[in-house]
Amino acid sequence: xxxxxxxxxxxxxxxxxxxxxxxxxxxxxxxxxxxxxxxxxxxxxxxxxxxxxxxxxxxxxxxxxxxxxxxxxxxxxxxxxxxxxxxxxxxxxxxxxxxxxxxxxxxxxxxxxxxxxxxxxxxxxxxxxxxxxxxxxxxxxxxxxxxxxxxxxxxxxxxxxxxxxxxxxxxxxxxxxxxxxxxxxxxxxxxxxxxxxxxxxxxxxxxxxxxxxxxxxxxxxxxxxxxxxxxxxxxxxxxxxxxxxxxxxxxxxxxxxxxxxxxxxxxxxxxxxxxxxxxxxxxxxxxxxxxxxxxxxxxxxxxxxxxxxxxxxxxxxxxxxxxxx
Amino acid sequence: xxxxxxxxxxxxxxxxxxxxxxxxxxxxxxxxxxxxxxxxxxxxxxxxxxxxxxxxxxxxxxxxxxxxxxxxxxxxxxxxxxxxxxxxxxxxxxxxxxxxxxxxxxxxxxxxxxxxxxxxxxxxxxxxxxxxxxxxxxxxxxxxxxxxxxxxxxxxxxxxxxxxxxxxxxxxxxxxxxxxxxxxxxxxxxxxxxxxxxxxxxxxxxxxxxxxxxxxxxxxxxxxxxxxxxxxxxxxxxxxxxxxxxxxxxxxxxxxxxxxxxxxxxxxxxxxxxxxxxxxxxxxxxxxxxxxxxxxxxxxxxxxxxxxxxxxxxxxxxxxxxxxxxxxxxxxxxxxxxxxxxxxxxxxxxxxxxxxxxxxxxxxxxxxxxxxxxxxxxxxxxxxxxxxxxxxxxxxxxxxxxxxxxxxxxxxxxxxxxxxxxxxxxxxxxxxxxxxxxxxxxxxxxxxxxxxxxxxxxxxxxxxxxxx
Numbered sequence: 001x002x003x004x005x006x007x008x009x010x011x012x013x014x015x016x017x018x019x020x021x022x023x024x025x026x027x028x029x030x031x032x033x034x035x036x037x038x039x040x041x042x043x044x045x046x047x048x049x050x051x052x053x054x055x056x057x058x059x060x061x062x063x064x065x066x067x068x069x070x071x072x073x074x075x076x077x078x079x080x081x082x083x084x085x086x087x088x089x090x091x092x093x094x095x096x097x098x099x100x101x102x103x104x105x106x107x108x109x110x111x112x113x114x115x116x117x118x119x120x121x122x123x124x125x126x127x128x129x130x131x132x133x134x135x136x137x138x139x140x141x142x143x144x145x146x147x148x149x150x151x152x153x154x155x156x157x158x159x160x161x162x163x164x165x166x167x168x169x170x171x172x173x174x175x176x177x178x179x180x181x182x183x184x185x186x187x188x189x190x191x192x193x194x195x196x197x198x199x200x201x202x203x204x205x206x207x208x209x210x211x212x213x214x215x216x217x218x219x220x221x222x223x224x225x226x227x228x229x230x231x232x233x234x235x236x237x238x239x240x241x242x243x244x245x246x247x248x249x250x251x252x253x254x255x256x257x258x259x260x261x262x263x264x265x266x267x268x269x270x271x272x273x274x275x276x277x278x279x280x281x282x283x284x285x286x287x288x289x290x291x292x293x294x295x296x297x298x299x300x301x302x303x304x305x306x307x308x309x310x311x312x313x314x315x316x317x318x319x320x321x322x323x324x325x
Numbered sequence: 326x327x328x329x330x331x332x333x334x335x336x337x338x339x340x341x342x343x344x345x346x347x348x349x350x351x352x353x354x355x356x357x358x359x360x361x362x363x364x365x366x367x368x369x370x371x372x373x374x375x376x377x378x379x380x381x382x383x384x385x386x387x388x389x390x391x392x393x394x395x396x397x398x399x400x401x402x403x404x405x406x407x408x409x410x411x412x413x414x415x416x417x418x419x420x421x422x423x424x425x426x427x428x429x430x431x432x433x434x435x436x437x438x439x440x441x442x443x444x445x446x447x448x449x450x451x452x453x454x455x456x457x458x459x460x461x462x463x464x465x466x467x468x469x470x471x472x473x474x475x476x477x478x479x480x481x482x483x484x485x486x487x488x489x490x491x492x493x494x495x496x497x498x499x500x501x502x503x504x505x506x507x508x509x510x511x512x513x514x515x516x517x518x519x520x521x522x523x524x525x526x527x528x529x530x531x532x533x534x535x536x537x538x539x540x541x542x543x544x545x546x547x548x549x550x551x552x553x554x555x556x557x558x559x560x561x562x563x564x565x566x567x568x569x570x571x572x573x574x575x576x577x578x579x580x581x582x583x584x585x586x587x588x589x590x591x592x593x594x595x596x597x598x599x600x601x602x603x604x605x606x607x608x609x610x611x612x613x614x615x616x617x618x619x620x621x622x623x624x625x626x627x628x629x630x631x632x633x634x635x636x637x638x639x640x641x642x643x644x645x646x647x648x649x650x651x652x653x654x655x656x657x658x659x660x661x662x663x664x665x666x667x668x669x670x671x672x673x674x675x676x677x678x679x680x681x682x683x684x685x686x687x688x689x690x691x692x693x694x695x696x697x698x699x700x701x702x703x704x705x706x707x708x709x710x711x712x713x714x715x716x717x718x719x720x721x722x723x724x725x726x727x728x729x730x731x732x733x734x735x736x737x738x739x740x741x742x743x744x745x746x747x748x749x750x751x752x753x754x755x756x757x758x759x760x761x762x763x764x765x766x767x768x769x770x771x772x773x774x775x776x777x778x779x780x781x782x783x784x785x786x787x788x789x790x791x792x793x
Contacts, residue, residue: 014606015606015609015610015613018606018607018610019610019613019614022610022611022614023614023622026622026623026626027622027626030626030630035629035630035632035633036629038633039629039632039633149368152772152775152776152779153772155775156716156768156771156772156774156775157764157768157771158720158723158724158743158767158771159720159724160723160724160727160740160743161743161764161768164743164746164747164750164760168750172750260615263615266617266728267724267727267728281618281621282728285621285625285728285729285730286729288625290625293618293621293622293625294622296615296618297614297615297618297619297622300614300615300618301613301614301615304612304613304614304615305613308613
């Protein structure tokens with residue numbers, strides 16, 4: 001098991017190098033630092049002096065890959081590629097283009113993200129499994145047919161409509177909870193409720209329909225028929241046998257997303273004014289802060305790969321028939 | 326002068342490909358059978374009809390040209406063309422496009438939504454809601470407003486029912502002639518849904534579309550049916566123009582990514598060895614970058630590039646069209662990995678089958694095996710992926726435009742409409758109609774796309790076919 005995990009982690013290294021190269025190419029080769037500076041400084045007729053100053057302040061004044069002026073190891077280390085891209089491997093994100101420490105910002109902002117993401121995940125899981133089981137219990141009946149159609153209708157509505165509509169309805173018309181904002185400690189609860197409820201609601205359609213197929217797949221299997229033949233009631237069959245087995249694909253499907261919970265939800269957070277990593281990324285995109293976007297791309301890839309490894313491990317934990325090789 | 330934008334060219338290429346396939350499949354039963362199964366489903370049929378209406382609007386909006394300018398001096402024989410690009414749809418909707426107001430007005434309103442200071446002939450200044458320039462101008466008495474709308478609605482209802490009844494009768498007669506069944510039997514079986522096609526849902530959908538279109542035709546020329554936006558542009562016009570953007574994103578993205586996904590997927594699964602390793606490495610790497618972030622990074626870079634190279638892009642329309650195409654490419658780069666993985670797995674499975682082994686033993690070349698034996702047997706996966714991806718891409722466009730990394734802000738799109746309606750919903754009194762218009766148009770398209778995709782999947786997926 002440990003050998004397997006180590007091997008998987010080693011496999012991750014070339015992938016991260018690939019990610020790194022792609023981001024490097026996107027951010028520095030397609031558009032040289034000069035153009036970034038020009039965009040940031042905003043003015044059309046900006047002086048070369050101002051550009052040079054901007055670049056020196058942020059460390060973009062080095063050569064891209066090979067520094068011919070430096071001596072010894074400096075030929076490769078005193079370059080943008082080494083300083084800005086390779087440093088990401090040790091999670092040294094450096095400073096943002098505004099001069100703030102990115103690592104510090106991330107450590108501060110991941111908590112609000114988690115405060116939204118974890119309750120959302122748990123509530124969504126319970127709600128979706130409940131509805132999916134309901135549909136599976138009434139399979140083939142009108143409840144099932146219309147339930148599935150309702151699911152398709154719900155998933156045809158853009159998440160934006162859920163967010164805007166929900167915010168408008170609950171916050172503005174009913175005045176139940178504040179529309180947006182965040183607070184520390186327990187006071188945060190009243191700010192968390194609305195995003196969680198709306199986030200869960202926007203995912204019900206797709207997830208319920210998806211989970212329903214897992215239940216139906218299990219229901220069609222032989223052991224379920226055996227359980228019924230033993231004389232177990234339909235509810236017992238459903239909860240004792242079907243639910244347990246259907247949980248395997250459902251849970252392993254969630255494991256891959258677990259590490260990414262840190263990143264928060266991009267739109268939901270910016271919508272409800274949650275100071276999490278999601279809104280951090282959005283702000284960076286809007287302000288065209290490339291240092292932050294680069295850091296978030298790398299962090300997201302790392303977390304995704306961790307998620308993949310966790311998924312494979314969780315398969316072996318819940319299903320002993322799966323062997324790691 | 327006809328002007329072909331990049332996306333137009335690709336759209337027509339797609340249309341040509343689909344037409345070609347339809348002609349090819351006409352005489353081949355095994356290709357026709359699953360499609361027949363799709364339209365035999367009531368929901369599949371209704372969804373298809375609604376999708377066709379959207380596609381028709383989108384195609385009309387893809388025929389671009391530069392209008393001729395009126396000649397100023399008589400001696401000049403050269404024909405001058407305007408710098409702006411218009412489409413055939415613009416011509417058809419000229420009424421809507423040109424009837425701009427000053428600012429917001431509610432659906433069917435006669436007066437503006439905001440008060441303004443107006444000076445009358447005596448020089449007295451009053452604060453009141455000014456009359457709209459292009460709404461209800463045919464009314465002599467403004468108190469007739471509600472009555473006029475009701476009248477138009479009833480008129481549409483009657484006219485629509487008549488047209489609908491006539492076309493239904495026409496279709497029924499056609500069926501009677503074609504099948505030779507007696508009229509009574511045809512009517513009876515249609516009503517009870519016992520014929521091979523779901524006529525009931527076809528007629529119902531046709532009736533619905535007919536009523537909506539007639540009602541809009543009847544009222545949109547004299548009112549702003551969905552109101553006007555901040556700069557007084559008709560919201561209905563914006564919503565209709567957005568159809569093309571949604572369709573382009575939904576179809577061209579798949580069209581662009583398809584060659585890569587199919588080629589790489591089949592190569593990985595069939596050639597195996599180091600080719601497989603390299604291809605797997607490529608898609609795992611691309612896949613591990615969070616999609617939105619990759620799109621954001623790429624779009625930011627493109628914006629910088631366009632900012633610094635303004636001379637490469639001509640008019641505003643060409644510029645936003647290029648941005649749309651680029652967005653399709655980026656979405657394609659992030660979305661081909663799923664299909665590629667599916668195709669690799671299926672090809673791996675197929676290459677172990679006896680008939681492929683037999684072909685190999687007989688010395689058939691690799692390329693020929695791929696074209697003859699592998700590709701036709703993974704076609705259903707490709708097709709299901711295309712239709713399943715469509716609705717997701719339309720939804721993605723809205724989200725990306727909302728984040729300002731989607732289509733050009735000057736381009737009509739539902740995402741841009743939603744983006745601006747967020748502020749409109751926060752103001753007092755609220756402006757809700759642009760939000761609602763984007764919701765209805767987008768919802769109808771995505772819902773029919775989803776229902777159609779389900780019908781296609783059920784008809785083409787062999788596993789599901791066996792179960793049914």
